[in-house]
Amino acid sequence: MTDKNVIIKQLQDAIDQLKRENESLKGHIKELEAKLAMHDNAHTPPSLKRGGKRKKDQDAGDRKKPGQKNGHKGVTRPPAKPDRQVDVMKDRCPDCGAELGVPVSVESRIIEEIPEPQPVIVTEYKIAHYTCPHCQKEVVATDACCPKEGRFGNNTIVQAALLKYEDRLPHRKIQNTMMRQHGLKISPATILDLTRRAADAVQ
Template sequence: MDRCPDCGAELGSPFRIDSKIVEEIPEPQPIMVTEYKIAHYKCPCCLKEVAAKDPSCPQEGKFGNNVIALATVLKYEDRLPHRKIHDAMMRLYRLKISPATILDLTRRAADAIQPEYDAILRKIRRAPILYVDETGIRVQGEMCWIWAFTTPSETFFVIRKSRGMKVLMEVLTRRFKGIIVCDGWKPYARFTNRIQRCWAHLLRESKDIAEKFEEAIPLHNALKELYDLLTKALENDPPPEVRMTLWELAREALRHWISKEYSIEKVRKFIGKINNGFEYWFTFIINPGVEPTNNRAERALRPHVVLRKILGTLRNDKGTSIHERIMTTLATWGQKGLNSLQMLTAKLAC
């Protein structure tokens, strides 16, 4: 500045210069239009026609890999409906894409990551510890189930009409030897006896019953205390002999509470539920790495619950397959700390 904005006096040299860093995004950019000259050849040996390829030129359609990847991430990671994706593309790039085209772009993205989807399934089948849960989702207005199979580094989704054991057989096969952490849904126990039942479900249900019936208050308090003692005792990863002692004491403590007489029918039913899963409450004690709750699988399903509210229903089997593959891959990339937009763009260029 040359002069004081208040009195007009000459300012001279500054006595201090501050530095201020500002981050800004560019103005909305116009789209880039590229013409590719695709050379065709006739092989002199096998006489087949061969067309030249370039990684930046999609095999089908007029939209490039960046457009396909961004539209897919906007829909499945940012959970925007097709109309909002159309608006975003127009606002940012003056690019017009119809809702039907957006669906087809996600199909192309799903096809590009099919090998990744298959690789994740193979890892899930070999997992020593697997967290599994399911929740309802509608396909063409009919109730189906989206299943989540997750580990600390991979997550796999399928959507099926069944909530039964045949889905476990299809996804995991008979050769699965790992431990499943799950809720008390019966198909899990039919599929394997290597199970850890979810203590979060147990304590929520015991709290709910204790709030309704005074008779259940000591039971809820005992279960909560037992869980807290066990999780604290396992914090420092004790040796196998200590774990075995804890396992025996925990079983004895639980058996004491479920052997008591209860007069209220709902409390007795709850006791029956605990007793039916008795062999599965303490797997986490003697198997290091097994978590006592199924929170991992529940967290994996939360984005689908949000999408379910936005979409209402998946339209057809094609949309279901796209949903499975993209959500599986995005979730797994997220667990590994990878940039989903960059990863998807790279897969489309392969």
């Protein structure tokens, strides 16, 4: 191959390379023009202006069949054991007033319910003081339900501690909870003291 032919081949290869690059640039220009038109459209949502896909387009590729997979064992919560039983009876027909007599069947339904907010129980402790006839020392009677200090009982102290340390509630919300659940008026400062006493008791 002569030098002339070598030069011609090199030029032809360069032309082919330029053609390929030109086609690639044309495709890139069309893509940029499409994005620019999308930005100029006032009805295009911001998520699509940032180059995102529509949600339905995103979900189309990875949409899964709803429900549990084949072979998955279902888990059913066992019914609770009733604490009491209520017989729901009716004497007369609500339409004609006739006596209904003995039921033809009895349907059983187990309902789990939380009790209504319980009111505060106020107890007055009459604490007896004695003088020992043998050593002459004073002896003060005690009761497990009567705390040694303060005017709030053990259950109130425990409840305040649980709301504080288990539920992570601030003192103001503990105050609101005590008032809502039990009608107990208690200040945030007192709640702080109750939680301190609870912490001291477990140390």
